Amino acid sequence: MQTQDLFEVEKAADTQHSLVQFSREQPMDRAMRLIREVFDERHIAVWAYSGGKDSSATACLLLTVAADYRRRGLSLPPIYVTHSSTGVENPVVAALAMAELTKMKAFAAKHDFTLIVLTGEPDLNSSWPGRVLTGRALPTYPSSPTMDCSQSWKVDVGQRLLKEAMIKADGHKGWNRPVVMTGVRSGESAARDVRIAARREHGDGIWSNSDGDLRLTPIFSFSTDDVWETLGYAAAGLLESYSDFSEVIEFYRDAGGGCVVLSADAVRGSSTPCSTRSGCWSCTRAGKTDRSAEQLVESNPTKYGQLKPLNRLRTYLVNIQYDWSLRNHLGRTIAKDGHIEVVADAFTPETLRKLLIYTLTAERLSGVPIISAAQLILIDAKWSASAFFPPFTAIKTYFDVVDRRMYEQAPEVPYMPPSPVPRVGRIFVGEDWYQVTGINSMAGMRDPLMELHHESCDIKLKALKNGALVCDYEEGRKRAVDEDGAMDFLAFLAEDYIRDYCRDDNPDWTEGYRIYQRLGILTNGLGHSRMMDEILRRSQWLQSKDLHGQRSVDELKARCTVLYESQAALFDCV
Structure with missing residues (x-):
């Protein structure tokens, strides 16, 4: 068929005229x-x-x-x-x-x-x-x-x-x-x-x-x-x-892995060009195998060897998706009826600590930057706010790995097949966890130490809609950590704060979050004071009831006021 005939056919078919252009x-x-x-x-x-x-x-x-x-x-x-x-x-x-x-x-x-x-x-x-x-x-x-x-x-x-x-x-x-x-x-x-x-x-x-x-x-x-x-x-x-x-x-x-890319000497050839894709080294959505990364290492171990510890960490994360023993079973929200769910949710505090160790180790072995100083401070602040660990535990873990070379790579574990999410029961909490008057008026985002020095530190209080008083720290567009402040903290202050606060018998594990705010390193997002006040109050209440930190499923099951008996078989596997 001649080009003009092709043109008429395509035009009559009312298709995109780009096909016409290709013929020319x-x-x-x-x-x-x-x-x-x-x-x-x-x-x-x-x-x-x-x-x-x-x-x-x-x-x-x-x-x-x-x-x-x-x-x-x-x-x-x-x-x-x-x-x-x-x-x-x-x-x-x-x-x-x-x-x-x-x-x-x-x-x-x-x-x-x-x-x-x-x-x-x-x-x-x-x-x-x-x-x-x-x-x-x-x-x-x-x-x-x-x-x-x-x-x-x-x-x-x-x-x-x-x-x-x-x-x-x-x-x-x-x-x-x-x-x-x-x-x-x-x-x-x-x-x-x-x-x-x-x-x-x-x-x-x-x-x-x-x-x-x-x-x-x-x-x-x-x-x-x-x-x-x-x-x-x-x-x-x-x-x-x-x-x-x-x-x-x-x-x-x-x-x-064997595909042939067109060379400079053979601009057009008969070989099928490579269409390999390569995304994030941490991509757990890709499935059990990151073939692209593995092929790179196989093709040139010397040149691409840095990918091995990263791929090992990625594979570990994929393989533990359905390992319910590594999940925190204490819910992060309290329902309107005063109950908190006991169900497999995000990773346990100890799993997070191990993941931090594995990541820092992979970072050091690969030479690839993964965690910045600001990100490390954010991790530590969030662990503190959630009462996962005593203040500055993430910083102590960082020093153990980086300064003391206590390296530990992600373990090579078998892939856990999919299984239903275990749902254990519910714990009655009530409403006293968020009382904003009396002795509880000093909880949450209140900072008594800063308030004592309010004249020199220029710290004022502001009232939230629910009546709670919180320190009126400067807010930004989003939660942010000052990178320079984070680096200075790690270099000059961190060891002292670890010594003074990082211990299991610390009566308030949320103190670390407020210290970062007090030092001007951590800034909350605009309008987030109410949310953070609730998170800190909830964590403080959990600590007062011995529900903070790492808690086993058996512990939580014993505290449940409502049990999902139909899930009993799933509890046993956890």
């Missing part, structure tokens, strides 16, 4: 034409870069067109590049992405066009240490109803960076509205195609999303072959690109 121009030529149209219409370009092959191919074409514009003496609008870091990416990919961003900046400087790189990471509470090691939530498992980690670590960060780029773009006068470019391709998976269709995304030029923002997906209809062909042209020097992508190609080759 090559995918790379088409993508660069679409990018040129953005520049021709004087739009500022905003590009979301991840470091993967699709992202690299799009960046290659975008910056190649930009360099061509400047070489021809044409004016070029500013280009913004955003890059989000989850904090737990495969360290090989993370290092690769940062190296490529550096090359982009050098390429822009060489060709005299404006390239602005914006990077970001999840907020403190949403980070992997802030989410898992604090005990706030379990890892995101395959059975988890939502991908909270992906939303918090990628989507939210990406949207925040995009919003920042759009605001900055508005400050450039003389240019038209920004167009956001992505490396989305159709046909990668059924789930992705559903989302693409919902957005009405296409590859025929600039399109608008539901908010009216302008978008462009230049490699929308690229096959995997087309992606590798683009990188192959750059590697062969047939495209003037910011990179030869040798590190990108090497990574996919090593992670693919």
Whole structure:
């Protein structure tokens, strides 16, 4: 069938006319034409870069067109590049992405066009240490109803960076509205195609999303072959690109387990290019095996050996998902009828302490930063607020591992098969845990020591809607830990506080949280005083009833006022 006949058939079928274009121009030529149209219409370009092959191919074409514009003496609008870091990416990919961003900046400087790189990471509470090691939530498992980690670590960060780029773009006068470019391709998976269709995304030029923002997906209809062909042209020097992508190609080759990536000498060949994906080293949603990480280690143990302790920790987390003996059975909320549930929930305090040890050990053995000083303080503060441990236990654990080299890797345990969640019963609590008058008026977020020095420390009290008085500390947009303050605390004060407060007979395990506030290291989120006051009061009440810290299922069962007898068989397995 002739090209014109194909055109008439497709037109009559009322399909996307992108198929028509494919019969007339090559995918790379088409993508660069679409990018040129953005520049021709004087739009500022905003590009979301991840470091993967699709992202690299799009960046290659975008910056190649930009360099061509400047070489021809044409004016070029500013280009913004955003890059989000989850904090737990495969360290090989993370290092690769940062190296490529550096090359982009050098390429822009060489060709005299404006390239602005914006990077970001999840907020403190949403980070992997802030989410898992604090005990706030379990890892995101395959059975988890939502991908909270992906939303918090990628989507939210990406949207925040995009919003920042759009605001900055508005400050450039003389240019038209920004167009956001992505490396989305159709046909990668059924789930992705559903989302693409919902957005009405296409590859025929600039399109608008539901908010009216302008978008462009230049490699929308690229096959995997087309992606590798683009990188192959750059590697062969047939495209003037910011990179030869040798590190990108090497990574996919090593992670693919036998797949052959197109080489510079054979831009198009018969071999099937590698489509390996590699995400976070901590990804428990991927299932029992992270084949990409294992293949990297197998392909070059010397180069990728740093992944072994990280993958060991990840595998441990996957294998213990249904080990109910490692779960805290005392609920975190008190119902309106005054009962607290005794049911397998998040990890036990001792499991969290062990996970901190395993993580710090993996960090030291791999050389990959995982827990910052601010995150460590947050872990310790949350353990204290929940009365999991005496104050500064997490800090003491940190010194044991880091300074005293008490390393302990995650154990190699068998995978526990799925089983029903054990539900033991309920403990009657009543309402006296949250009395805000009398002797209980000094509980929660009250800080008697600071109040004694209110004139010199300028600490005032504020009344909550329920009548409770709390210290009126400064609040921020979200709960935050000052990184410099955290580092100073670890260097100069921590040992003294561990000596004075970190003991089992401490009458108030929540004191650590208030000390961090008192020192100005920890800041609550705006409007969170009521929530934190309730958490601290509940923890103090639990300690007064010997329900704090590590409690066995048998202990809790004996305290239940209501037992779920139908669950008896499940109790025994725990």
